Amino acid sequence: MRKRSILATVLVALLAAATLGLAGCSGSGAYQPELKSAEVAPPVIGEEGTLRVGVNTENPPLAGMGSGKIIGIDVDIAAAVADELGLKLSIVDVGSDPAAAIANGDVDIVMGIDDSSSEGDFWRSASYLPTGIAVFALSPDAGIPAADSGATFAAQVSSKSAWAVSNVFGENSLTPTDSLKEAFEALQAGSVQYVAADAVIGLYAAHGQGLDASIVAMLMTPNGYCMGASNENVDLQTAAGDVLARLVGDGTIGVIERKWLGTTVVLDGLTVVSDQAVSAVGTEDGGADDASGEDEDSSDDATDTDASGDETGDDASGDEGDTSSEDTSGDEESAE
Incomplete structure (x- = not known):
């Protein structure tokens, strides 16, 4: 019986070796997916067989540097777009000036464009990733x-989120932190009830810390990220869009979101706290006079102030506690 067992083992090994040998004769053994036919070519794109995509590497998790290469949500989405178009992918860091990269022909499309911003004269797609200043809680x-x-909030100092908290809830409600990491640590420790942060950046920071934080409301009306291309390049707008x-x-993009954020970003249906605050101002005094044109103008001014320049994934703001709509251009939030 022992000899038969040994013989059977040898036969299995020989069959396995033969199978591997046949695989080696028919190719390298590595799976190579069938290449798709290119759907666009020059002059619709600038380089034959390649889609050149611009990103801002100073805006993680959309794009950043990791292990010596550009990585991020936008890079993965760009790879999926290029694959569907039957093209190779070339990622170009365009910094904070995507308009110039498009105008100069350095890229075919750009990713990570704030759809609420009117800066830059180029075509914008529909939003592919929602964002906005969100309110995070542990439950x-x-x-x-x-x-x-x-209510008490932690937010990164001098960020748009910190500005929004001070504007809606007052400066005493804000605990400024040097980073979002510290903000979520304060939330986990129970020293604050909420964290205010850009929805995408906040989810990325919490996920990186292994913290299962939930978005329970929005501080400002949500916006989103979209793709940009030349106004004149209608064929590329149609194909890539x-x-x-x-x-x-x-x-597909939902899968990419879960890879980077631990979940998909769903902001539809969430209460916008600043809208509630404006409504409360409009009805606080009561009486039929509240519906007068003068009061409506006051309410409109408050709405404009709350939303001015704040609907952006960059989460940049003016100085902490400043409630003027002009001073909303401070430091970007960092997930670190």
Whole structure:
């Protein structure tokens, strides 16, 4: 019986070796997916067989540097777009000036464009990733903070999120931190009830810390990130825009979001706290006079102030506590 067992083992080994040998004769053994036919070519794109995509590497998790190369959500989405178009991918760091990169022909498309910004004269696609200044809590049942509730927040110092907290809840409600990492540590320690941060950057920071934080409300009306291309390049707008829409619809971008953020970004239906605060101002005094044109103008001014320049994934702001709409251009939030 022992000899038969040994013989059987040898036969299995020989069969395995033969199988590997046949695989080696027919090719390298590595799976090579079938290349798709290119859907666009010059002059629609600038380089034959390659889609050149611009990103801002100073804006993680959309794009940043890792292990000596450019990585991030936008890079993965760009790779999916290029694959669907049957093209190779070339990632170009365009910094904070995507308009110049498009105008100079350095790239075919750019990713990570704030769809609420009017800066730059180029075509914008529909949004592929929602964002906005969000309110994070340790539990989805933490409740929505009211403007007069005395709720406490941590937010990165001099960020747009810190500005929004001070503007809506007052400076005493804000605990400024040097980073989002410290803000979420304060939330976890219980020294604050909420964290205010850009939705995408906040989810990325919390996920990196292994913290299961939930978005319970928005401080400002959500906006999103979109793709940009030359106004004149209608063929590329159609081809790349249609692919991007399919990737949103079939869940591909959702998979990429979960890879980087631990979840998909769903902001629809969330209460916008600043809208509630404006409504409260409009009805606080009561009486039929509140519906007069003068009062409506006051309410409109408050709305404009709350939303001015704040609907951006860069989460940049003016100085902490400043409630003027002009001073909303401070430091970007960092997930570190």
